[in-house]
Amino acid sequence: xxxxxxxxxxxxxxxxxxxxxxxxxxxxxxxxxxxxxxxxxxxxxxxxxxxxxxxxxxxxxxxxxxxxxxxxxxxxxxxxxxxxxxxxxxxxxxxxxxxxxxxxxxxxxxxxxxxxxxxxxxxxxxxxxxxxxxxxxxxxxxxxxxxxxxxxxxxxxxxxxxxxxxxxxxxxxxxxxxxxxxxxxxxxxxxxxxxxxxxxxxxxxxxxxxxxxxxxxxxxxxxxxxxxxxxxxxxxxxxxxxxxxxxxxxxxxxxxxxxxxxxxxxxxxxxxxxxxxxxxxxxxxxxxxxxxxxxxxxxxxxxxxxxxxxxxxxxxxxxxxxxxxxxxxxxxxxxxxxxxxxxxxxxxxxxxxxxxxxxxxxxxxxxxxxxxxxxxxxxxxxxxxxxxxxxxxxxxxxxxxxxxxxxxxxxxxxxxxxxxxxxxxxxxxxxxxxxxxxxxxxxxxxxxxxxxxxxxxxxxxxxxxxxxxxxxxxxxxxxxxxxxxxxxxxxxxxxxxxxxxxxxxxxxxxxxxxxxxxxxxxxxxxxxxxxxxxxxxxxxxxxxxxxxxxxxxxxxxxxxxxxxxxxxxxxxxxxxxxxxxxxxxxxxxxxxxxxxxxxxxxxxxxxxxxxxxxxxxxxxxxxxxxxxxxxxxxxxxx
Ligand SMILES: C[S@@+](CC[C@H](N)C(=O)[O-])C[C@H]1O[C@@H](n2cnc3c(N)ncnc32)[C@H](O)[C@@H]1O
Numbered sequence: 255x256x257x258x259x260x261x262x263x264x265x266x267x268x269x270x271x272x273x274x275x276x277x278x279x280x281x282x283x284x285x286x287x288x289x290x291x292x293x294x295x296x297x298x299x300x301x302x303x304x305x306x307x308x309x310x311x312x313x314x315x316x317x318x319x320x321x322x323x324x325x326x327x328x329x330x331x332x333x334x335x336x337x338x339x340x341x342x343x344x345x346x347x348x349x350x351x352x353x354x355x356x357x358x359x360x361x362x363x364x365x366x367x368x369x370x371x372x373x374x375x376x377x378x379x380x381x382x383x384x385x386x387x388x389x390x391x392x393x394x395x396x397x398x399x400x401x402x403x404x405x406x407x408x409x410x411x412x413x414x415x416x417x418x419x420x421x422x423x424x425x426x427x428x429x430x431x432x433x434x435x436x437x438x439x440x441x442x443x444x445x446x447x448x449x450x451x452x453x454x455x456x457x458x459x460x461x462x463x464x465x466x467x468x469x470x471x472x473x474x475x476x477x478x479x480x481x482x483x484x485x486x487x488x489x490x491x492x493x494x495x496x497x498x499x500x501x502x503x504x505x506x507x508x509x510x511x512x513x514x515x516x517x518x519x520x521x522x523x524x525x526x527x528x529x530x531x532x533x534x535x536x537x538x539x540x541x542x543x544x545x546x547x548x549x550x551x552x553x554x555x556x557x558x559x560x561x562x563x564x565x566x567x568x569x570x571x572x573x574x575x576x577x578x579x580x581x582x583x584x585x586x587x588x589x590x591x592x593x594x595x596x597x598x599x600x601x602x603x604x605x606x607x608x609x610x611x612x613x614x615x616x617x618x619x620x621x622x623x624x625x626x627x628x629x630x631x632x633x634x635x636x637x638x639x640x641x642x643x644x645x646x647x648x649x650x651x652x653x654x655x656x657x658x659x660x661x662x663x664x665x666x667x668x669x670x671x672x673x674x675x676x677x678x679x680x681x682x683x684x685x686x687x688x689x690x691x692x693x694x695x696x697x698x699x700x701x702x703x704x705x706x707x708x709x710x711x712x713x714x715x716x717x718x719x720x721x722x723x724x725x726x727x728x729x730x731x732x733x734x735x736x737x738x739x740x741x742x743x744x745x746x747x748x749x750x751x752x753x754x755x756x757x758x759x760x761x762x763x764x765x766x767x768x769x770x771x772x773x774x775x776x777x778x779x780x781x782x783x784x785x786x787x788x789x790x791x792x793x794x795x796x797x798x799x800x801x802x803x804x805x806x807x808x809x810x811x812x813x814x815x816x817x818x819x820x821x822x823x824x825x826x827x828x829x830x831x832x833x834x835x836x837x838x839x840x841x842x843x844x845x846x847x848x849x850x851x852x853x854x855x856x857x858x859x860x861x862x863x864x865x866x867x868x869x870x871x872x873x874x875x876x877x878x879x880x881x882x883x884x885x886x887x888x889x890x891x892x
C-alpha cells in the first residue's frame with residue numbers, strides 16, 4: 255500500500271516532466287542532459303556573458319522558494335463559513351505563497367482569471383519575509399508580529415518587493431487555464447519592474463496590455479512633483495487562447511446606430527477600403543462594379559478620383575446583397591456610395607486601455623461605509639472596476655482567484671456580476687490574517703481610526719482581531735445586500751411566477767485556515783522526544799486536529815480539494831465519500847475483512863486508509879488485494 259505524498263506539487267519534477275514530453279532524449283533517469291538539450295536547440299542558445307536580462311539580489315532564491323514543496327495544510331473552519339454544504343466559494347486565511355503552493359495540485363490549469371492588487375511598495379505597505387527553508391513556521395511566527403514597513407532607506411527597497419512578488423507570480427501562472435489571464439493593479443513605484451518580470455514569467459507575446467485607470471482623486475499635489483491621478487492594471491494571458499471579451503456600448507455609442515430596417519437599428523461603414531493598400535492595383539480582384547438601387551454601376555473610387563478597391567471580393571458582396579446587408583447612399587456630389595450595415599443587436603466593443611469612466615477610490619470607500627457604517631479598510635478598489643475586469647476576461651462558469659484579497663472587493667464584484675448575468679462564477683480569496691492590534695501599534699496617524707473601526711467589527715461578531723475576519727465579513731454583508739436588491743427588483747417587476755423561486759447566486763463561502771500539516775510524520779518541524787514516542791507510534795495525527803482537518807488535507811494532497819464531501823456509515827463505521835464515487839476516506843481503527851468488503855461495494859476509484867488502522871501487515875496486504883480485485887484503481891495510506 256503506497257503512502258500518500260505529504261507535500262504540495264513538486265514544481266521541479268513537473269517541469270522535468272514537461273521537458274521530457276517535449277524532448278524525451280534530453281532526460282535520462284530523471285536528470286537533464288544539458289549537452290543534448292543544447293544540441294536539440296541548435297543555434298537558439300544564448301551563450302554571451304552580456305545578455306539582455308533583469309536580475310537582482312535574491313532572484314535565484316525566489317525561484318527556489320516557489321519550487322520548494324511545502325507540507326502545510328488548509329484546515330476547514332465551518333463556524334466562520336457561510337452555507338458550508340452548498341457553496342463552491344473559498345475564503346482562505348493565510349500567507350498566499352504557502353496557499354498558492356497548496357492549491358497547485360487541485361487547481362493547476364483551472365483558473366480562468368486572477369486579479370491581484372498587491373502592496374504597491376509605497377514604503378509602508380508590505381511586511382512579509384519569506385523563508386524557503388520553512389515557510390509555514392515563519393508564517394506562524396510572523397503573523398503574531400507586524401512591522402509594515404519597507405522604507406526606501408533600507409537599501410533593498412525594490413529588491414524586497416521583487417523577492418516577494420516573483421515566486422508568487424511563478425506559482426500563479428501554473429494555476430491559469432490556457433484561455434486564462436492575470437490582471438495586476440500597480441502604480442508608478444513598481445510598474446516597470448513588474449512589467450519586466452511579467453514579460454519573463456508569462457512571455458512577452460502574452461502581454462495583453464497595460465490599462466491606465468483613473469483613481470478619481472489626485473494625490474501628492476503638495477509635494478514638488480506631479481500629482482497622481484491614475485494607476486495601472488497590467489494584463490497577461492497564459493497563452494494565445496485568451497480572448498479579451500467585448501464591453502457593452504455606451505449611450506453615446508448607441509446613438510451612432512441611428513438607421514433602421516426590418517432587422518433593427520444599424521450604423522454604417524464604407525465598403526471601400528480606406529488607409530493603406532487601398533488601390534486597385536493592390537488587390538485587382540476587389541475592383542468591380544456593384545449595382546445601386548436605380549441600376550447605376552458603382553465603382554470604388556478614392557477621394558482624389560483614383561481607382562480604389564472594396565474591402566471584400568465579389569462573392570461576399572453578392573451574399574451581403576442577398577441578405578440586404580449593404581446600404582447605398584448618395585454623397586454631396588450626387589454619387590452613389592456603398593456601405594456595410596452594422597446592426598446594434600447585442601453588440602459589444604473592444605475595451606480600450608484607458609479607463610476613466612469608472613467609479614474611483616472614493617466610491618470604493620463609500621461602498622465599504624454602506625456595508626459597515628464606517629471605514630474599515632484603507633485601500634479598497636471600487637467594485638465596478640473589478641466587475642469590468644470580470645466582464646472582459648471570464649465566462650459565466652469561471653473560477654476566479656484573488657490572492658491579495660484585502661477587503662474582498664473581488665468576491666463582492668463576482669457576486670454582483672453573477673446576480674446581473676445569472677452567472678455561476680466561483681471565487682477563491684486569499685488573505686493574510688494580519689493582527690489588527692499589532693497593526694494599530696505601527697500604523698500611521700491617518701489609518702488609526704480605520705483600524706480601530708475594523709477591530710470594532712471583529713468585536714461585534716465575537717471574532718479575533720484579524721484583517722481576514724473583516725474580509726470575510728465584507729462578503730457576508732455584500733452577499734446579503736445583493737440578495738435583497740435582487741428580491742426587491744423581482745418583486746417590483748412582478749417576476750415571481752413561482753413563489754418558491756430562489757436567489758440563484760452563491761453568496762456562501764467555505765473558510766479554510768493555513769496551518770502546519772495535521773500529520774506528525776509529514777511535519778519537518780515535529781520533534782519526537784522520548785515522552786511522546788509511544789504516542790507518535792500509536793497515532794500519526796496531531797492531538798489538536800479533527801478528522802475533517804485530516805480529510806481535507808488528504809483531498810488537498812491528492813489534488814481533489816474542489817470535490818464535494820459526504821459523511822457515510824459503511825459497515826457501521828464513519829467514512830467520507832469524496833466526489834461522486836471518486837474517493838473513500840476511512841480513518842477508522844481495527845479494520846476487519848467485512849469493512850473492506852463493504853468498501854468494495856461502494857465502488858470508489860480511490861481508497862485512503864490510516865496505516866495504523868490495520869491490525870497487522872497481513873490484513874493490509876489482503877485489503878489491497880481485495881480492493882484492487884474489486885476495481886479500486888488506487889489504494890493509499892497515511
Ligand atoms: C492593496 S491590498 C488589496 C486590496 C483589495 N484589492 C481590496 O479591494 O480590498 C493588499 C492586501 O494583501 C494582503 N497581503 C499582503 N501580503 C500578503 C500575503 N503574503 N499573503 C496574503 N495576503 C497578503 C494585505 O494584508 C492587504 O490586505
